[in-house]
Amino acid sequence: MKAVVTVSIPRDLLDTILAGAKQLYPRESFLFLRGKKSKGVISVSDLIVAPFAVHGRGFASFSPHMLPIDFSVVGTVHSHPSGNIKPSHVDLNYSFGRILMIVGYPFADEQCVAVYSSDGEKLTLQITTNKENGVR
Numbered sequence: 001m002k003a004v005v006t007v008s009i010p011r012d013l014l015d016t017i018l019a020g021a022k023q024l025y026p027r028e029s030f031l032f033l034r035g036k037k038s039k040g041v042i043s044v045s046d047l048i049v050a051p052f053a054v055h056g057r058g059f060a061s062f063s064p065h066m067l068p069i070d071f072s073v074v075g076t077v078h079s080h081p082s083g084n085i086k087p088s089h090v091d092l093n094y095s096f097g098r099i100l101m102i103v104g105y106p107f108a109d110e111q112c113v114a115v116y117s118s119d120g121e122k123l124t125l126q127i128t129t130n131k132e133n134g135v136r
């Protein structure tokens with residue numbers, strides 16, 4: 001799992017995540033990330049709204065065992081209304097998939113975004129055009 005070094009995401013998917021986080025602020029937003037991994041790069045291509053996610057101030061929770069088995073889920077993204085984009089202990093203990101993406105207030109651009117491996121290692125975020133990422 002240490003081989004994962006870069007996460008790539010299309011610009012407009014990132015914009016969608018940031019817009020959603022802005023909309024839910026001051027509550028946390030929570031989404032699953034869908035994509036694929038090849039040659040050490042995880043390419044995010046879709047978002048999945050977790051219908052059972054519990055949104056509340058300062059905490060977003062979900063039950064991974066309630067998820068349909070879907071190996072295209074590469075990780076999750078949630079917002080930090082505090083603006084701190086470091087993962088909390090809770091985030092790392094409850095991470096799902098390979099990557100943990102955090103977007104922080106004010107959700108303006110990629111400066112407000114950080115991505116980590118499931119063990120808390122910071123990963124490189126690469127923003128692509130839709131064409132490069134193969135989004136349908």
Ligand SMILES: [Zn+2]
Binds near residue numbers: 078080087102
């Ligand atoms: Zn968090």
